Amino acid sequence: MPIRYLTADEVRDAERASGDLLTGGVLMRRAAHGVAQVIAAELNRTGGCYGRSVGVVVGAGDNGGDALFAGAELCRRGVRVDAVLLAADRAHSAGLAAFRAAGGRTGERLPDALDVIVDGVVGLGGRGPLRTKAAEIFAGVDSETVVVAVDLPSGVDADTGEVHDPAVRADLTVTFGVRRRAHLLAAPQCGRVVLVDIGLDDVLPETGRGGAPTLSSLSDDEIDWPTPDPGDDKYTQGVVGIIAGSHRYPGAAVLATGAAVTATSGMTRFVGSAHAEVVARWPEVVATPDLADAGRVQAWVLGPGMGTDDAAAATLRTVLGTDLPVLADADALTLIARDPGLVDGRTSPTLLTPHAGEFARLTGTELGADRLAAVAGLAARWSVTVLLKGRITLVADPTGHVLGNDAGSSWAATAGAGDVLSGIAGALLAAGRSPRIAGAAAARVHARAAELASGGAPIGASALLSGLRPAIREFTTRSARTRVDTAPSAR
Ligand SMILES: NC(=O)C1=CN([C@@H]2O[C@H](COP(=O)(O)OP(=O)(O)OC[C@H]3O[C@@H](n4cnc5c(N)ncnc54)[C@H](OP(=O)(O)O)[C@@H]3O)[C@@H](O)[C@H]2O)[C@@H](O)CC1
Numbered sequence: 001m002p003i004r005y006l007t008a009d010e011v012r013d014a015e016r017a018s019g020d021l022l023t024g025g026v027l028m029r030r031a032a033h034g035v036a037q038v039i040a041a042e043l044n045r046t047g048g049c050y051g052r053s054v055g056v057v058v059g060a061g062d063n064g065g066d067a068l069f070a071g072a073e074l075c076r077r078g079v080r081v082d083a084v085l086l087a088a089d090r091a092h093s094a095g096l097a098a099f100r101a102a103g104g105r106t107g108e109r110l111p112d113a114l115d116v117i118v119d120g121v122v123g124l125g126g127r128g129p130l131r132t133k134a135a136e137i138f139a140g141v142d143s144e145t146v147v148v149a150v151d152l153p154s155g156v157d158a159d160t161g162e163v164h165d166p167a168v169r170a171d172l173t174v175t176f177g178v179r180r181r182a183h184l185l186a187a188p189q190c191g192r193v194v195l196v197d198i199g200l201d202d203v204l205p206e207t208g209r210g211g212a213p214t215l216s217s218l219s220d221d222e223i224d225w226p227t228p229d230p231g232d233d234k235y236t237q238g239v240v241g242i243i244a245g246s247h248r249y250p251g252a253a254v255l256a257t258g259a260a261v262t263a264t265s266g267m268t269r270f271v272g273s274a275h276a277e278v279v280a281r282w283p284e285v286v287a288t289p290d291l292a293d294a295g296r297v298q299a300w301v302l303g304p305g306m307g308t309d310d311a312a313a314a315t316l317r318t319v320l321g322t323d324l325p326v327l328a329d330a331d332a333l334t335l336i337a338r339d340p341g342l343v344d345g346r347t348s349p350t351l352l353t354p355h356a357g358e359f360a361r362l363t364g365t366e367l368g369a370d371r372l373a374a375v376a377g378l379a380a381r382w383s384v385t386v387l388l389k390g391r392i393t394l395v396a397d398p399t400g401h402v403l404g405n406d407a408g409s410s411w412a413a414t415a416g417a418g419d420v421l422s423g424i425a426g427a428l429l430a431a432g433r434s435p436r437i438a439g440a441a442a443a444r445v446h447a448r449a450a451e452l453a454s455g456g457a458p459i460g461a462s463a464l465l466s467g468l469r470p471a472i473r474e475f476t477t478r479s480a481r482t483r484v485d486t487a488p489s490a491r
Pocket residue numbers: 015022027028029031032059060061062063064066121122123124125126127128129130131150151152155176
């Protein structure tokens with residue numbers, strides 16, 4: 001099942017639909033219990049709860065209520081818990097009573113040496129950046145202290161993931177019932193996200209009502225990488241054609257083609273003036289300088305390093321004029337930005353893969369804080385699939401369904417990494433995957449390849465490419481295991 005990320009309104013609808021659980025305070029008690037358990041587990045991992053010190057920063061709403069009830073529970077486990085009430089007259093009254101009854105202390109400042117600081121400033125109701133007092137408290141936290149956000153790091157927009165300045169940067173975020181959009185869109189700000197079951201599963205709403213965008217991510221088990229069947233040959237698995245690079249700039253051609261060769265079995269074709277360089281590096285590639293001689297393919301990738309001159313424009317027009325799946329990247333996007341009619345309304349599968357700058361070129365406006373709305377908007381307007389690159393990759397199809405992927409690290413932010421991504425996604429298109437799945441699966445494997453290649457050190461795109469095979473192997477061996485586990489008994 002894909003992992004879903006809901007808006008604040010959708011979460012509140014679910015909470016309202018839970019009826020008595022909400023009004024009777026049960027949801028909040030379950031949420032608080034979850035927070036306390038996660039913090040206790042963190043303390044137990046490093047010596048135990050007894051005698052440890054936790055600080056709680058409490059806002060004016062229910063997010064502060066969660067934090068106070070959690071603080072009370074930690075007090076009962078022998079933790080020293082101090083709270084700063086940011087709006088003392090509006091702090092959650094039942095939560096505050098429970099906190100004080102359990103031995104929690106309140107004051108104007110927190111002790112200097114804290115094991116954990118709890119961000120109960122704001123959650124779903126938060127707007128804008130952290131206000132001064134909370135900002136000062138979090139700015140003074142030392143690097144040894146574990147920062148635990150209740151529901152969301154305060155200062156992060158629940159729906160867009162916009163990280164205001166200042167905002168809390170959490171090591172751990174504990175959320176309730178269902179993930180919020182910011183948990184993916186602002187994943188680096190949230191740290192590890194722990195989802196606590198508070199009994200909302202039966203009342204979670206349908207998302208995407210009225211054509212509004214939905215956001216989800218593929219679970220690892222859903223990455224169904226193409227593997228050859230016993231009856232397959234080099235043609236039956238989908239042949240991908242790469243049009244990239246130039247005689248003067250062969251690098252993009254070599255990287256994109258190498259990624260396609262590595263991503264799937266079968267065959268990769270290449271068209272472009274860098275054909276000799278490509279074959280020198282990848283002798284298995286069937287390469288030619290002329291599109292007319294290319295031979296048959298099941299999907300095209302074009303754009304990286306191919307230039308934007310008249311010849312490139314003519315090639316783009318020819319390729320987009322076929323009824324084959326097409327991935328357009330880099331220079332092809334620059335050409336499309338000049339003439340959107342090339343893709344607008346194209347009925348065959350079309351995947352555009354811009355980074356933020358190329359996205360701005362395509363739309364004529366800078367990408368704002370709401371990346372999700374922007375990418376879903378362009379996909380709907382032109383009836384194509386758009387993959388917006390970055391630490392959080394978003395892939396939107398024309399119906400407003402968006403798949404997101406957090407790369408988990410940023411080692412892939414290196415020149416040529418996008419060429420590698422285009423080769424991987426193109427190979428998946430040729431293998432028959434939809435543009436949305438091809439884009440999302442490619443982004444996942446690309447990110448994993450970067451992590452494996454890096455191991456904590458800088459990498460270039462060639463090293464990333466060398467991490468691709470081990471990364472794919474993780475997914476193919478996982479699905480092979482699943483097949484064996486679920487196969488009926490031979491007897
Ligand atoms: N509903 C449920 O059943 C459940 C909900 N649960 C919990 O409730 C949370 C939602 O609670 P909520 O609706 O009370 O809003 P909340 O996030 O506490 O913030 C609102 C207050 O913050 C203030 N404020 C706004 N921006 C600010 C800023 N930048 N900096 C500082 N202050 C700011 C604003 O007041 P203002 O000062 O603007 O008048 C307002 O009063 C949710 O995230 C989850 O944790 C769980 O218990 C599970 C069950």
